[in-house]
Amino acid sequence: MTDYARAERRQLADLLQQAGPDQPTVNTGWTTRDLAAHLVVRDRRPDAMIGVLIPPLAGHGEHVRLAKAAQPYAQVVQEVRTPPWWSPISNPLVDALSNTVEFFIHHEDVRRATPGCTRRVLEPGEQRAIWQATRLTARLALRKVGFPVLVEAPGFGTVRVGTGEPRATVTGEPGELALFVSGRQRVAEVAVTGEPVEVEKLRTAGLGM
Structure with a gap:
């Protein structure tokens, strides 16, 4: 292992x-x-x-x-x-x-502070290990935005943060989601969908612990 x-x-x-x-x-x-x-x-x-x-x-x-x-x-x-x-x-x-x-x-x-940096291809085992920690981080970090959010890691799972119908969805590989919810939205390669106001708030919020 x-x-x-x-x-x-x-x-x-x-x-x-x-x-x-x-x-x-x-x-x-x-x-x-x-x-x-x-x-x-x-x-x-x-x-x-x-x-x-x-x-x-x-x-x-x-x-x-x-x-x-x-x-x-x-x-x-x-x-x-x-x-x-x-x-x-x-x-x-x-x-x-x-x-x-x-x-x-x-x-x-x-x-990723170096211009032209490309995303690494991580082993599925490492992605699973990152997702295990990111699920908790997402629940803590995304409470700050003030509306329900769905976090999707295709093939690994989903996390719903907040109550009610999600007003925005963040989709990506576990490693990219880890970067996003730790406050590194500008370098995370994820898709953020939803109403424009919520999408913009997610992309600019001071996330992280």
């Missing part, structure tokens, strides 16, 4: 090393150095990541990330490549669920 979380981590580390520290990413304002530092902090400093859940503590997390980003880039990338054996989100019990989609998305953050 393929370990997709570790494969995506390895491929992203290779790409970060190849790109160097100053390349732009899909994350507005973040270079490859910023992204690499974020991943190391996520793996190794759970105290810094709590600001995601408790906004008043976000300043501490950003301070820790900036300190990590100031370290030698090669060292930071090596830490991305070699996570600690045990952490709340990088351990054998939760690695597949918490990191497959995380590292796929950040891999694409680097890839």
Whole structure:
């Protein structure tokens, strides 16, 4: 069985090393150095990541990330490549669920910031693993838009968010849907159908966690 979380981590580390520290990413304002530092902090400093859940503590997390980003880039990338054996989100019990989609998305953050980048063809097994995580993310992220939405991944399943008849539908492969519901609508290759107002709101909403 393929370990997709570790494969995506390895491929992203290779790409970060190849790109160097100053390349732009899909994350507005973040270079490859910023992204690499974020991943190391996520793996190794759970105290810094709590600001995601408790906004008043976000300043501490950003301070820790900036300190990590100031370290030698090669060292930071090596830490991305070699996570600690045990952490709340990088351990054998939760690695597949918490990191497959995380590292796929950040891999694409680097890839798709390059003009002319083409979509990767993912194995069905990796698409299934990404869909497993994306179903939950979609339910959380799409509540923000304020109307019912149907998310379709042909061959993998559907998710209905909100009550009542869906007023917009987002259709695509699991990997593309993962990018869309994480707030990367502008680079996600999906079809969004429905009334023009709802379609535009979906494409421009501040989605993600």
